[in-house]
Amino acid sequence: MSDAPTTVVFDLGQVLIGWDQTGPLSDRMSREEWKEFAQASDFASLNVSADNGSTIAEVVARAAATDPAYGEIVAAYYENFPRSLTGPIPGMAEIVAELKDAGVRLLGLSNWSAETIHHAPVVAPAIAELEDIVVSGREKLIKPDPAIFALLLDRFGLDPGRTVFVDDLPVNVEAARELGLIGIVFTGAEDLRAELDRLGVIPA
Template identity: 45%
Template sequence: MGEAEATRFLAEYDFMAFNHGLDSGTPWVEAAAELARTHPEWAEHAAAYREHFPTSLTGEVPGTVAIVRELSEAGVPMWGLTNWSAELYPHAPERFDFLGLLDDVVVSGAEGVAKPDPAIYAIVVARAGLPAADLVFVDDKEANVVGAIEAGLDGVLFTGADDLRRQLRDRGLPV
């Protein structure tokens, strides 16, 4: 699929809803079957998205991996929480070695619930074994940060590594 066709697919089909379903635990085979039933003209494009997904993982957000490494070196426990298809998530740790520094990663697709649903934050809190208020949740989507705060976590809206570093320092974290 060319770039123009991919752009049209994303614009004409509610890809965000399709992807959120995958992130919430819908298996690819079911999502693809539903897409083929309701929008057969886009079924091939969704298959291409899945096939080429690993090549879309091209880079890290500048400055963020250094923060993760500093927190790890300081012994700060960290958990990841990602809205991601359980079937596609395995490509992430293959591509991004810093994920190995996290104590655990809660993958929404494996849990069957995605951010900003309150249940996903409860899963993270349970896995961390700490009070929710002791956890700092960082995300680049305001709705997810609001959801975390409503679930009792401290929340930081990510706008860039420099701001994140400042906000973590303000909370007494060693970065």
Template identity: 40%
Template sequence: MPHRPAILFDLGGVLIDWDPRHLYRQVYGVEETEFFLANVCTPAWNLALDGGRPFAEAIREKQASWPDYREAIDWWWSRWEDMLNGPIPGTVEILEELKDLGLPLFALTNWSAETFPLARKHYPFLDWFQEIVVSGREGVVKPDPAIFRLAALRCGIPMEGSVFIDDSRANVDAAAALGFDAIRFTGAGALRRELEARGCLSAGGRAS
């Protein structure tokens, strides 16, 4: 009988391949795309969107600062779905196995409240979660401890001993400091081994 802790998944980078490079490299190639993402639409700027900043306001301000990239900045909203590249190979299969075993499944994601509905229609497996806590709806982002506490409360799970899976080292460290059994996601095969070691999956289950 598998161990039955609650399991809290990150989405982007764990289950969903979201990366603005999927869009911008179609237009700019590698070098200019990397310049654009390092200097114009930066990770910090996107994190503010994940924290609840309205797209219209953020884009308008950024276009004023970078008029030569006005159209490209607009794509962050108008072509946002082109940043999606399907599920992360193997991880959805693991999620399905956990679901079939009846383990309690939840998600905690840094994601804009405006774009999350656009993503949701592409990924039916998101319906397998009992609850999804979206940072843009809450106004706070990982790795702030407040969002982990909120997620535990919203999902009705203990932080101590619940499994948390994320590809970000900072998020994993923050969760671990609060008592989560935190796993840094590096690929489906490694995740399967981590879950087997915890008794959440049977060794020798479905191939990943």
């Protein structure tokens, strides 16, 4: 297909690499205890602020301002961050390798802290096969903000109509589609392979 996509852009977390926020403190907090802490401290907001460019020190200070114990827990979370990474998503390393062998351009676009992103390719080596990654924490822009997609397109000279974007969150995929990218909601390697085959990017 002459008009087949030439570039595939991957989200990282829960697409190429698994993430479980209970992992870093699993030796001292049960899942239920972590859930209670996360709700009380608004850990989701703290995590987003790190993804949006706040330093880890700033995130810890923000948590501690609410409760010093929260600050200690968040500091411990980041000290043990690699334990939140659960390994490669099954089947995805093979898809990355096949796309690369086929000459498809491979990039990443991830909501991730600038200070912890270096752990990702260690745990999921397929990430190191990508040409480059736009990391929200470095850019101080975060999905689904259209600005981070515009930055991606501009930085790498991409034609949105021939660029596939793969993300596990529908809101991010919809934001990509609004800018003309071909968005795929990731539900697993098998379904992704079928979609890429349908688009003429990779054989099933």
